[in-house]
Amino acid sequence: MTAPIDSANCLCLSGEPYSQCCGRFHSGQAQAATAEQLMRSRYSAFALLDEEYLLRAHHRSTAPASLDLDPAMEWRRLDIVGTSNGGPFDTEGTVEFKAYYRHGNERGVLHENSRFVRENGRWFYVDGDVRA
Incomplete structure (x- = not known):
């Protein structure tokens, strides 16, 4: 893993x-206080x-035993579409997001409603439903 420069924007x-x-x-050093913070960190x-x-x-x-992360996958932008619950005093919540990516010459969007x-x-993170 290569971490960005600490002063650079997240x-x-x-x-x-x-x-x-x-x-x-x-x-x-810290734990996410909300489901959205955990989504962003993921x-x-x-x-x-x-x-x-x-x-x-x-x-x-x-949780899977391992992940098969593709170094050729470039995650470009994250848009949080909406949240339901997931606050600091909730026990569950959902975060709907769109994650834009580029993989080689292909560009796409992962649109998911994730459960936490x-x-x-x-x-x-528990799981998510991919949306079309």
Whole structure:
């Protein structure tokens, strides 16, 4: 994994520096307070090929043994379409997002409604429904 320069804007496009946004979650210095923060940090982790973080942020009931991350996949932009629950005092929530990518000459959008749960104060990704 190659982390962006700490002062550079975060890959999730929050407008915050990486070190103050997803970087603190990736390093383990902090935990995401909301489902949306976890979603953003997962997007950045995919862009950085950070398999360790992605597996750590995945709920044990649905977590794969490993991930097959493609270094040729370029994640370009994340748009949060909407959220339902997923706040600091909720136990579950959903985040609908569009993640734009380029893979070789192909460009596309992953549009998903992701489900999250919070256990012992920590958010985890459970699964998602890909939308057309």
